[in-house]
Amino acid sequence: MALTFQNMRQESVVFMSQVTRLKLLLKAEAPDAAQLVRRIHCASETIIRKFFDTDSPMQLLGASDDAKAQVCSAWSALTITYNKEAPIPGTETLFIGLFDGIFASVAKAHDRPLKVLRKWMAKSTKLAQKKLNSKNVVILGGGFAGASIAKHFDGRAGYTVTLCDPKQYFEEITAMPKAVCNPGKSLDDKEACWPRTVLPYKDNVVKHGKVILGLAAAVNTDKKFVLVGSEKQVVPYDYLVISTGSSYPSNVKTKNATVQYRMKQMQLEFDALRKAQTVLVIGGGLVGVEYACEIAEKCPWTKVTIIQRNDRFLPRLPQPAAHEGCMKRFEELGVTALTQQEIVDFDEDIKSYTTAQGSVFTADKVECVCVRVCLCVSV
Numbered sequence: 001m002a003l004t005f006q007n008m009r010q011e012s013v014v015f016m017s018q019v020t021r022l023k024l025l026l027k028a029e030a031p032d033a034a035q036l037v038r039r040i041h042c043a044s045e046t047i048i049r050k051f052f053d054t055d056s057p058m059q060l061l062g063a064s065d066d067a068k069a070q071v072c073s074a075w076s077a078l079t080i081t082y083n084k085e086a087p088i089p090g091t092e093t094l095f096i097g098l099f100d101g102i103f104a105s106v107a108k109a110h111d112r113p114l115k116v117l118r119k120w121m122a123k124s125t126k127l128a129q130k131k132l133n134s135k136n137v138v139i140l141g142g143g144f145a146g147a148s149i150a151k152h153f154d155g156r157a158g159y160t161v162t163l164c165d166p167k168q169y170f171e172e173i174t175a176m177p178k179a180v181c182n183p184g185k186s187l188d189d190k191e192a193c194w195p196r197t198v199l200p201y202k203d204n205v206v207k208h209g210k211v212i213l214g215l216a217a218a219v220n221t222d223k224k225f226v227l228v229g230s231e232k233q234v235v236p237y238d239y240l241v242i243s244t245g246s247s248y249p250s251n252v253k254t255k256n257a258t259v260q261y262r263m264k265q266m267q268l269e270f271d272a273l274r275k276a277q278t279v280l281v282i283g284g285g286l287v288g289v290e291y292a293c294e295i296a297e298k299c300p301w302t303k304v305t306i307i308q309r310n311d312r313f314l315p316r317l318p319q320p321a322a323h324e325g326c327m328k329r330f331e332e333l334g335v336t337a338l339t340q341q342e343i344v345d346f347d348e349d350i351k352s353y354t355t356a357q358g359s360v361f362t363a364d365k366v367e368c369v370c371v372r373v374c375l376c377v378s379v
């Protein structure tokens, strides 16, 4: 677009748009015919003064001085017969008709950029029309749930998708226990695990819709809008999907905006794990068990302890074999595994964790993987 306008004289664009506006006025249903003549006479005089007067600085590409002088004198002749108090209906077309010849030659002089402009306008009108008729599907949170829904609706006729997430990228969090032990040196390090887990939302998850970077702060269900980000951007919706998921005290999931920052965070995390002589994993569900085993495998010099509130590991899996399988694997890897240890007090600075059963656990590095739900409040 910028290129098209660079190739066109701005005064030509203004001239053509002003004449076009007058023609559109003609087509509009005039409530008062005399009023229409007055309006068109007045507007045509402005055009004459601006573009046709000999001392005007506005130069129309494609319009010769002779042709402009002819229009000027024709306009003056018409004006002599024009009576402002009782204008003759129909005169308005004569006033506008004066510009036809020059309009055509200016348009011809700008033929190529105009073609591009028309094409672009047709496309954008079509797009705007499509957007106007479509329903806004706003999705809060681009985890597995939100990203799948966004991908499903993105580009579908009748829907416009807006995905809001504090991150610019989807992260395959099920791979995190492996990724934290193999973060890689850079984003291009495709041999490493973590770089393969991230994918920018824009163009991968959402191609046609919008991605807004920010946490959804509040939802107004009466007026159907969401406030997003620290600037409280108002995002209206027809359909709202709240898929803000869950988080963990440890860095299993992240709200870091950029992949670059997240990569550094993962590298720091791995560095701390490598240097730790003792690691404490709090939480004996699927995530905790995976973390404890992965760390013990990748950093065998570290003494890993995992504690669990229940009397068994993987309590969501009812089969006794699940717990027994865990205990067997812990033993193979040298992991100390303790059940019925519920943390009731902790001091994060000195990494000291006290359980209801009276034990105190400390470690160089602690991974707390007890899940908590991410909520959105309403306004």
Ligand SMILES: Cc1cc2nc3c(=O)[nH]c(=O)nc-3n(C[C@H](O)[C@H](O)[C@H](O)COP(=O)(O)OP(=O)(O)OC[C@H]3O[C@@H](n4cnc5c(N)ncnc54)[C@H](O)[C@@H]3O)c2cc1C
Pocket (backbone or CB within 6 Å): 140, 141, 142, 143, 144, 145, 146, 147, 164, 165, 166, 167, 173, 174, 175, 176, 177, 214, 215, 216, 217, 243, 244, 245, 246, 247, 252, 253, 254, 255, 286, 287, 290, 374, 375, 376
């Ligand atoms: C290590 C690990 C291994 C797993 N393995 C398995 C497995 O093998 N099989 C299985 O079925 N499940 C597994 N899970 C569970 C599975 O990953 C989760 O159930 C799933 O990720 C939940 O997806 P979600 O989209 O609901 O939420 P989340 O993944 O939590 O995504 C929530 C998204 O919302 C964003 N968000 C949060 N708050 C806001 C806000 N206020 N505004 C906007 N955005 C917000 C977050 O940034 C995030 O992108 C595993 C989980 C972990 C951690």
